[in-house]
Amino acid sequence: MARASTDFIAIGGNRHPSAADWDTQSGLLAFGADRNVAIWNPLDEAHHGITALLSGHTGKVNVVKFLPTQSAGQIIISGSVDKTIRIWQRYEALHTSFAGIAILRDHESSINAIAVQQGSNIFVSGSADATARIWKIDSSKQSELKVELLQTINITPRFFPLAVAFSALPASPRSFVLAVAGTRNIIQIYVADPADGKMIFKLQASLAGHEGWIRALTFTCENDRQSPDLLLASASQDKYIRLWRIHEGEELPPAITAGSGSALGTLAKSLSNKAHRFGAGRMKYSVTFEALLLGHEDWVYTASWRPNNEGKAQLLSASADNSMTIWEPDASSGIWVSVARLGEISATKGSTTATGSTGGFWVGLWSPTGEAVASLGRTGSWRLWNYDRRQDLWLQGVAVSGHVKDVMGISWGKDGKYLLSTGSDQTTRLYAEWKRGQRRSWHEFSRPQIHGYDLNCIDSLGSSQFISGADEKLLRVFDKPKTIAHLLERLCGIKEPRSEELPDAANIPVLGLSNKAIQAVDELLATNGGAQEALHHGSVAHNAILDLDYPPLEDHLARHTLWPEREKLYGHGYEISAVTSSYDGSLVATACKASSINHAVIRLFKTKEWHEVKPPLVAHSLTVTSLRFSEDDQYLLSVGRDRQWVVFKRDLGREAIYKLSNSNPKGHSRMILEAAWGPVKAGRIFATAGRDKLVSAAAVNIWVKMDLMPALTQVKIWGAQDAMFFCKNTITSSIPVTAVDFLRTLVGGKLCLAYGTEDGGINIFGSNPKDLMFVKLFVFDTRFAAPPQFQQLVGLDQNLTFTIQRYSIKGYYATILEATAATPNN
Structure with missing residues (x-):
């Protein structure tokens, strides 16, 4: 039985402060990557990179959070622009390790923030519909997991929450405090008192002081006191970080100042230390301003407390000024100071060229042990720093990268x-x-x-x-x-x-x-x-x-x-749409977007002196979408939005001259998006793929209601016969095919063809070159890592081992796939 695995995934992270989380239990880092959730182990010594993509969202993922629970196992919660929250649960039996188990559709706008409490089955979501919602995961039944909406908080005065933080109160572990902030310069504090009999959060305080939108909120418990307090850190677009203390008892905590009013100048006016009091679980609490952290020169996107802080609180902040800063209180004075600064110097700030800055850091995360930090920048690439105790330095390590757009x-x-x-x-x-040595891993070089x-x-x-x-x-x-x-x-x-x-x-x-x-x-x-x-x-x-x-x-x-x-090669009048080079490297064929025959021409250039071969090749009337030379460079194949394919043949005695040999103005019923030549050993064959509509809309609706899958598009196989090309076979697909390619060598005397669909799926077929009757070999679903029981695997040859060397998939990310078949010894 044949098998296949994903060898490498390259994809960039979404630029959103809440779009990543580093799990303290498994060591996995999950981050939003366009409409997917990517799974990566940053501390993997083998540097395997991204191991899985969790697909399901239909809009960009804004927020990702791990929810460690004792009863339900490891859970990932993701929120998206598509207005939904998805719950993913870990299953060791699955190749991806996580499977989607619930979709929450109660919010009416984009999800921007999620907060969780370790050891609790409760989480909070904040949305651009100006609400915060309290959810509870019921995992009492192992075979079934339910999510219950406990409360909807309509934020007043109205603003869009960009950050939420959630924690149990130290002296009242059954009481919870919730902080909500966003597109106003205030932080709202809500408290749920178990004495009320229900988990109902009520507004208890509004903390003022920031002068811009607030991007991040995070709680930590201060462990170096007999009666521990909660510290709340808030990061804002006003370039500052503020610390707030939630103290248990009637008496206020001792005031800690960052300096004299004269030294702070105009900032001193905003350092109000007004005490906000509330009660919970028969205990009295106060919320006071603790410290102002100055040092960043641009918006501060994230702030996170170090786990396992060994009695000393440390805060990591990431900013648009291209730096991350680690803060901690001075042992003698208690003043919060910067003890480490990672990233780039501000001299290059603002430049986005290859020799300038990366445009700032959007995410900063601690590792589970606090001995490493990771950050995500404007380019979508991750950076990783490991702390070297011997040198007392933060040293940068190998991370992952990828495209951030199509x-x-x-x-x-x-x-x-x-x-x-x-x-x-x-x-x-x-x-x-x-x-x-024996280790292998793919990277951007x-x-x-x-x-x-x-x-x-x-x-x-x-x-x-x-x-x-x-x-x-x-x-x-x-x-x-x-x-x-x-x-x-x-x-x-x-x-x-x-x-x-x-x-x-x-x-x-x-x-x-x-x-x-x-x-x-x-x-x-x-x-x-x-x-x-x-x-x-x-x-x-x-x-x-x-x-x-x-x-x-x-x-x-x-x-x-x-x-x-x-x-530089000139000549086209519109955006370039396709380019290909001959196998011997002597010629380049190019095309551009076009709406008339005058611009839908194919231009050839000699690579030796880079002169254009004139006149250009004329055949299409609309944009040429794909160009391919045959393996021996005797033919040039073109397909386009005008639904036709065209074959040009090299003129005998003149290697740079191609002339029209064969064409089919109605090769497909709709635009043709891709084409590919088969290997010469299999004869003169090529494949075309596009958006054929083979059935009526009424039939599609009927089939959908009957839960049937209609065939809407085709991959057509064309073969030469008496200097003409005819359709020899078709492969039907229910989803438009956007990419197709042949393996350039025969495997066990058989052809291998791969095609990609609009939803990100990849299908691989095999055939005998004589009859061109293609049989399905592999189906990769849109996650590229489906559970084996959901994949259709058909062995081509019991003694077969092969690698897919070339295919063209146009989508948000590129993957390299290796496929092998079982041998008698396995």
């Missing part, structure tokens, strides 16, 4: 040893396998292009060159720099035969879009004034910058891994 194109290097991807987040990324326009397509021109097309109406060709070639050879075993001929490195000039080649210098040569000045302006680089024994960190990727630009 991945529009992927391409394997011509030798298949690395993967290139490009997308609407205006970046191009290179992924390769890090090899060290270069960010060759950081652009000012959305990137739509990409293709490799060889082991050291690629071409990409963007909305700027032109295409750019890039060369691999020597620094990246040496890095890939050292860590991945990818040898570049002509590495000494490559340029040293690259950078982006100020206000420019073109990556310029720069010189790399040794450390000793950079000590003179001229070289230092050149380093400062980015015209040269240190040779040692990428002399690493681990994959590049986000700091390296964002600044030092660009590829220099070799050439």
Whole structure:
């Protein structure tokens, strides 16, 4: 029986302060990644990266929280722009470990915040409908888990909650305190008193002092006192963090000031220490202002207390000023001071180019032991710092990265040893396998292009060159720099035969879009004034910058891994829609978005001197969506939104000239989105896929009511016969097919074809080349990690072992899949 597994997932995190959580029990970190919840173990020594995606939300995930419970096991709660809250429960039997068990639809707008209490089955959600809702998970029955809505708090005065915090009161463990804040400069304190007989939260205080929206709230219990108090930290867009003390007893706690009024200037006026009193569980409490933490230069997005603080409270804050700060009270004075600052210097703040800053940190999280911290930046990539007690330093470690918007194109290097991807987040990324001993793991090793326009397509021109097309109406060709070639050879075993001929490195000039080649210098040569000045302006680089024994960190990727630009290709009048290169690397075919035959042309360029081959190829009337050369470069296949496919044949004796050979104006009933040639050994065959509508809307409605799955679209297989191409077979699908590709080699004498659907699914079929009767081999559901019992697995050959080397899937993330079949020895 054949089997398949996900080898690598690359995806960026959502830029929302509440979109991630690090579980104190399992050590897993879960974060929102577009409409998914990604699962990652940051402290995994094997660096496997993201291990699963939990799919189900139809809008961007804004908030993720772990809810550790004793009776229900490990639970993840996620909230989304789609107005729903989803509950995920851990099941060791599933490959993803988590399965969706409940969907809560009571909120009327986007979910922005969720708070939980460890050991309690209660959680709180805050939404843009100006309500906070109290929920209880009933897990009394192991086979069934129910979620009950206990209370809806309509926030008055009306504001949208962006942060909620929830805790039990120390002296009254059955009493709970809830803090709610958001798009006003106040914090509302609600208290639930068990003496009332119900879990009903009532407003007890409104804390004033902040001068901007409040982004984060978090409670901790202060353990260094005989009667422990609660500390509440609030982080705001006014650049400050405020600490508030909830104290048990009639007497107020001793006042702790951050300094004299004269020293604080105008800030002293806002440091009101008004006591707010309330009662719960026959106990009296007070809420007072404790401290003002100054130091950040921009909005503060998150604040979190260190777990296992060993008697000393420590607070981690993440800010848009590109830094994270660790705060703790001074042992002698009690004044809160910064004891560590992680991230970047503020001198580069505000710049978003490859040589500037990353745009700030949106999330800052402690590890379960407090010996590591993780942060998420504007680029969607994570950073990880580990504390080295011996050196008393925070050292950065390997984390995960990925695109934060649609991945529009992927391409394997011509030798298949690395993967290139490009997308609407205006970046191009290179992924390769890090090899060290017996361990293997995939990572981002270069960010060759950081652009000012959305990137739509990409293709490799060889082991050291690629071409990409963007909305700027032109295409750019890039060369691999020597620094990246040496890095890939050292860590991945990818040898570049002509590495000494490559340029040293690259950078982006100020206000420019073109990556310029720069010189790399040794450390000793950079000590003179001229070289230092050149380093400062980015015209040269240190040779040692990428002399690493681990994959590049986000700091390296964002600044030092660009590829220099070799050439620009002009001619198209609109946004580039498709690009492909010939297998021998001598030609490039390109197309752009079009609504008329004048712009729907295909342009060919010679890669030796980068001259256009004229005249352009004319056949389509609307946008060409895909271009493919046959494996021997004798044919060029194009498909488009005009529903037709066209085959151009190379002119004998003139390798750069292609002429119209065959076309089908009605190849599909709707637009064709993708096409691919089969291997030459299988004969002249190709596949096309699109949005066919094979049944009427009335029939679809009837079938849906009957819980049947109608076939709405097709992958068509075309074969050559007497110099013409005819439809030999079809593969039906209920979901529009957006990508298709053949394995370039025959496996056991059989063809392998993969296609991707609009909902993110991947299907793999096999066939005998003679009859082209395709049989389903694998089905990957939209999570790429479905439980085995829900996958259809059919062995192609009992002695078969193969790897899917190339396929083109356009979606939010790219995955590399390895599929193997059982052998008689297994």
